[in-house]
Amino acid sequence: MLPIDAAAHSSRWRRRHPCEKAVLGFGLTLCAVCLPPWPGAVLVAAATLAVLLGPAGVPGRQLWRAFRIPLGFCVTGAIPLLFEVGGARGLVALAPDGPVHAGELLLRTSAASLGVLLFAFTTPVSDVLPRLVRAGVPAPVVDVALVMYRISFLLLDAISKIRQAQAARLGLTTRAATWRSLAGLGATAFVRAFDRAQRLQTGLAGRGYDGTLRVLVPQAGVSTRFLASTAGLLAGLVALTLVLERSLP
Secondary structure, eight states: OOHHHHHHHTOTTTTSOHHHHHHHHHHHHHHHHHSOIIIIIHHHHHHHHHHHHTTTOOOHHHHHHHHHHHHHHHHHHHGGGGEEEEETTEEEEEOTTHHHHHHHHHHHHHHHHHHHHHHHHHSOHHHHGGGGTTTTOOHHHHHHHHHHHHHHHHHHHHHHHHHHHHHHTTTTSSHHHHHHHHHHHHHHHHHHHHHHHHHHHHHHHHTTOOSOOOOOOOOOOOOHHHHHHHHHHHHHHHHHHHHHHHHOO
16 A cells, blocks of 8 residues: 555544545645735645644655655756747747746645645545545446556555565666566566456456445545635635735735
């Protein structure tokens, strides 16, 4: 199991309805995308961090380990805005408004990433997928997603054990040995994926699979108090952004 999935299963909000957390997380993401980067994205990022580290109870170290991956993509996407190519000042030169545009993009995307992480850190995938059938998603699509979600963890565990065995047999000591071990790892993982899929199909057939996977979903009601607090937070962020935008330089 990935660390973010383990954190979602042990979250303080584990028993809350996924709809509540989706409204909060994706509402903050929408605010980060639609509001002006300064000061809107900064306020959204600060509010999201406060919720993550406070009421949601996400450990700071786990949050940073998960956040640094999308942050790397945000930085990589902002760097090209710093330069212009083929202009009057040469083949490659610093764009006049490049730092401003790069900073705005970095603020907006990093704040939006935190909003998505808020939902991911508090809601396990296994709680969301079965409920998608009630939202109108075809049951076979949800079944395939559930199966792939389960098989992905089995494959990750198998790959980790194969890597440990290769390292114990000195399969990573040289560059040539590393490439041979990598090729063997890919081949073994490919064969094991087919084997897992075949065994899963046999197991489902033995249990009378009729086209629908029946799984137990934790019962949870939608809290109107939580939704009202979320609406108040989002409205406050929008109002504060509009006020500060007019008063700040």
